[in-house]
Amino acid sequence: MAETLHIVGGGMAGSEAAWQAAEAGVPVVLHEMRPKVGTFAHRTGNLAEMVCSNSFRSDDDERNAVGLLHWEMRAAGGLLIAAADRHRLPAGGALAVDREAFSAEITQRLRSHPRITIREEEVTELPESGHWIIATGPLTSGRLAEAIRAATGAEALAFFDAIAPIVHADTIDMSVAWAQSRYDKGETEAERKAYLNCPLTRDEYEAFVDALLAAEKTAFHEGETAGYFDGCLPIEVMAERGRDTLRFGPMKPVGLTNAHRPGDKPHAVVQLRRDNALGTLYNMVGFQTKMKHGAQVEVFRTIPGLKNAKFARLGGIHRNTFINSPTLLDDRMRLKSRPHIRFAGQITGVEGYVESAAMGLLAGRMAAAAIRGGDLPPPPPETAMGALVHHITGGADARSFQPMNVNFGLFPPVEARGGRRGRKDRYLAYTERAKAAFTAWLGRKRA
Structure with missing residues (x-):
């Protein structure tokens, strides 16, 4: 039987990471401190609770970077994007959802998965061994935040949300x-x-x-x-x-x-x-x-x-607390000083529900591959997920690192074909290139 993957935090990133690893055949323990330990913003003990907006933003996968990220998550069998689609509300070109029905479904799906165990407890220290993903999000508990600072030797950055x-x-x-x-x-x-x-x-x-x-x-x-x-x-x-x-x-x-x-x-x-x-x-x-x-x-x-x-x-x-990921993480989202620990979600410096879930998807898959004796590299930087990972693990300037939504400015430039491109044509070229690269990445043989 495969070793157990422990995930701390049942928000967007932690929920998606748990699903991806469990679907890959790895037993998962998901540690979530709510409802025993509450936060300023959360109102329930449900997993993947939406605490701010109820929108996943634009669903245009041809000319919008976050819409492209939706496409990649659907292609990868993302749990959260599938639930969002099922509980979609009319919102023009945006993907808005019924927040209560959405989080209730995520909670039910994870609780009923045969390879996922949920423990309602607060984790206050970084573990010394095992396989772990820290996905505690913007409201990381004070004691765990202090443990992260002590382990990294660096002050966690913070902004107000x-x-x-x-x-x-x-x-x-x-x-x-x-x-x-x-x-x-x-x-x-x-x-x-x-x-x-x-x-x-x-x-x-x-x-x-x-x-x-x-x-x-x-x-x-x-x-x-x-x-x-x-x-x-x-x-x-x-x-x-x-x-x-x-x-x-x-x-x-x-x-x-x-x-x-x-x-x-x-x-x-x-x-x-x-x-x-x-x-x-x-x-x-x-x-x-x-x-x-x-x-x-x-x-x-x-x-x-x-x-x-x-x-x-x-x-x-x-x-809202996040780490200086370009300094602290490698391209597999592992803490350089403690490579048995990965970080995912908003604590890494991505901003937004979709971006957080996408980083959880990658961390879950990467951890599952490692537990099974393999190695999964990140998607190419031409993809939305790959562009985000590259940004937080080395592409951004560590001295001025701030939370970032996915956007085409993070992608390698698209070369013009047959003369100068208009903005809409250029965005379409980004998404066409990304879809081809992501499809190829999904087809890689993984352990």
């Missing part, structure tokens, strides 16, 4: 708001109306920005500094960068027509995306915040259409 509020649908004023996806994206009527839109005039927008800037915010602890990840900036931080920043970000009014007043062009728009299959909850898109809860209710109710809004969850902020 913020969570967006969720609104009860029946408290949104639909005589003001209207249903429409930006640019009417989507193949079905439901997808083309997957978002609710709240319009603001210039005066309403200016008043909103004033209220946002004046609102009471969550204070940082002594000695902490605010190093936000640019892809998840709190809205008040964006507003501090300029009064029109929000209008060119999450509140941009382009691609939308007010169904109630088609002739009026909104100065800004707040979008809300369906958060569950019943359509009873909506997520305020891009509205992650560090305002105190009372201030959030007061400020958000100034938005037209949300005057009487009731919130299923208010926004929040938490410390």
Whole structure:
């Protein structure tokens, strides 16, 4: 019988790693501290709980890097992407899911797998032997984080991540708001109306920005500094960068027509995306915040259409810890100083649900291959997974290393054919090349 693989953390990366290793014939013990030890952001003890957005972002696998990553995970038999497909919600061109049904399925599938054992316990030390994957994510417990720092001899980097509020649908004023996806994206009527839109005039927008800037915010602890990840900036931080920043970000009014007043062009728009299959909850898109809860209710109710809004969850902020992977990890995602330990997910410096799950998929497969006496190299850097692995294990500058979503800037450049390429053609060339390379990688003989 094969040796056991131990995985710490039952989030996106840990859940996917456990599934991949178990499907390869390796017994797995998945250590998850919840629900015995809670976190700021989690609400349940389920595995792969979505704590921020309910979106896996764009599903366009021809001209979008994260859509390509979806394609690669489907091709590799990814558990999480398959569950996301089954619990998909209308969201235009995005892959949004019913978060509760999604995590419930992942939990059930892993608990019922004959080669997976789940232990509800907190791991506080790095093991000295065995085969391990650390996939504890952005909310790694304090004691384990200290153990990682002690073992690596390096300070873990950190930034602050913020969570967006969720609104009860029946408290949104639909005589003001209207249903429409930006640019009417989507193949079905439901997808083309997957978002609710709240319009603001210039005066309403200016008043909103004033209220946002004046609102009471969550204070940082002594000695902490605010190093936000640019892809998840709190809205008040964006507003501090300029009064029109929000209008060119999450509140941009382009691609939308007010169904109630088609002739009026909104100065800004707040979008809300369906958060569950019943359509009873909506997520305020891009509205992650560090305002105190009372201030959030007061400020958000100034938005037209949300005057009487009731919130299923208010926004929040938490410390998000990750390691300096380019310095600490090899290209098999192993800790150089302790190669029996691999790291996967957001703790490695990838950002996003899909990216975290993809790194879990690779770590699980690599660990399973090693346990069975083989070796699995990472996918080529021309692929989405390979580009991410290359970035976190040596491609990024360790001195300025920060969390990164998958994007075509991480890929080796595509050479022009027959003259200069347009952007859309260039992106298509990236994805065509990646699909061929990933298919070849999947066909490798593995132990």
